[in-house]
Amino acid sequence: KQYLTIDNRKVEIKDQRNLLELIRGIGIDLPTFCYHSELSVYGACRLCVVDIEGMGIVTSCSTTPKEGMVVRTNTAELREMRKVYLKLLLANHDQSCYTCSKSGSCRLQDLANRFGIQEIPFGNEYKPKPLDESNPAIIRDPNKCVLCGDCVRACDEIQGVGAIDFTGRGAHTCVSPAFGKDLCEVECVYCGLCASVCPTGAITPKPDIDKVWSEIYDPDKVVVAQIAPAVRVAVGEMFGFEAGEVTTGRLVAAIKMMGFDQVYDTSFAADLTVLEETNEFIQRKSDGGKLPLITSCCPAWVKYAEQFYPELLGNVSSCRSPQQMFGAVARKTLPEYLGVKPENLVIVSIMPCTAKKFEATREEFSTDGRPDVDYVITTQELGRMIKETGVRFSDLEPESLDMPMGFKTGAGVIFGATGGVSEAVLRYAGERLTGEKLSDSDFHEVRGSEGIREYEAVIGETTLKMVIVNGLGNARKVLEDVRKGKSDYDFIEVMACPGGCVAGAGQPVSWDADARTKRAGGLYKSDKRHQLHNPQDNPYVQKTYSETLGEPGSHAAHELLHTKYRN
Ligand code: HC0
């Protein structure tokens, strides 16, 4: 065993990658902007400086812990250095904290507060730079950038996109797409990972709150909501609940109090998606069609495939995502069901994701020029709207979702975690391929958090070789082999966000490193509490087939539930 000393405490060195991890592991929250455990070490913000006997002052993020080191994290000099770094950042920062959407969850604000900074002595050097609001998903505000580079490394190292980088030199350095372009002009897929890791308000989800309020206030409109799976296990975090606590009932109550007319569940459409997608899969498998079949519900992944793997678009499932299946079915059936004129029906999605905002604007997903989903707001935006109303979320009595599209099986709920789509497909495929009910609908093997997980399912006579991928850089690793004909997968699930939708960029800002695991745990717990677990058993999905769609893969189903991708 090896030991070192931190602030007079003897500490064992285990497998920590750097001194910062070790310091944080013993409960000292040393501040940083540019350190992120899943990214390479950059060492630029210098806030994590420590004093080591014999070495002097070094950044702890880039120092390997060694036997016998004597480390101090808090000295007069270190404290002064941190304050100076913070003041320099503040001097170059837009100071519109009151009106910033990150106010309350901004790390710069938090640290200025923690270090008791009450003046910025260097004068305000900063000259306003234009915002990039060019796309439906995220806003880039260079005035709030602290040059930590987290976004640049996340986009490059985790997503393998490289849409943004440092540009300019010295005092003119900033982060932007190449040649000062806007995000809509480069290969950005709107996954929002850059916004998730941004410690300030420099990259944030683009809000649609005002538009949704004005529809709610319009007495002629009937406004319906669909709630994505991952929202129910995260929105509570904005109201004092633990990550992963399932708050669906309170969520419904709050949304109704806000003035929505009906509250439905995207998980209903997820059940529907499984039937269509599994049908497509089994058909391809039995007719020698194009395999592997690759899932299509993550819009950032679909855009990535269009840009980087156009030759594999024939492998991508033609199924629309649950969000868009919901939109299409709701447009077709709800006007009559609710007795509302089609033009007065407003469909709002509540999603954990920024790319869903983009997906809803795609022209494939509109009918007679009107988008099937009118507005997409993120979990964060919904939380803010609830806060605006003053409703005390934790005091609400849970309410039920509205029928028919509020009914789902557990399969439609686990979609929000990586591996969830694959497990849901197995729950239906198992029955389709053997003609028998499954005795156990859990497939624990596909659950987990690794970026690439393989699973071979043996169902009756058929072996299905599956791989579950999260993070687009991981997708690239798997797809390179598919492209070269070197892989024999039957089915590939791809979600752009590491962890799946539970970790989407629209989820509440969280400092909890385990939030994503806890949220996924909440979805699996919710699955257990549902009466039904297999999507084919959803009586309202069955009714939708008998009344509107015929059977999975039918002409009507294709019209409403499938699409084609651009090359
Ligand atoms: Fe997801 Fe979805 S599971 S993408 O992660 O498939 O955003 O939560 O709503 O559409 O259902 C996001 C989450 C969804 C869709 C569903 C899928």
Ligand code: SF4
């Ligand atoms: Fe990169 Fe995703 Fe951010 Fe676009 S949204 S810049 S692809 S991390």
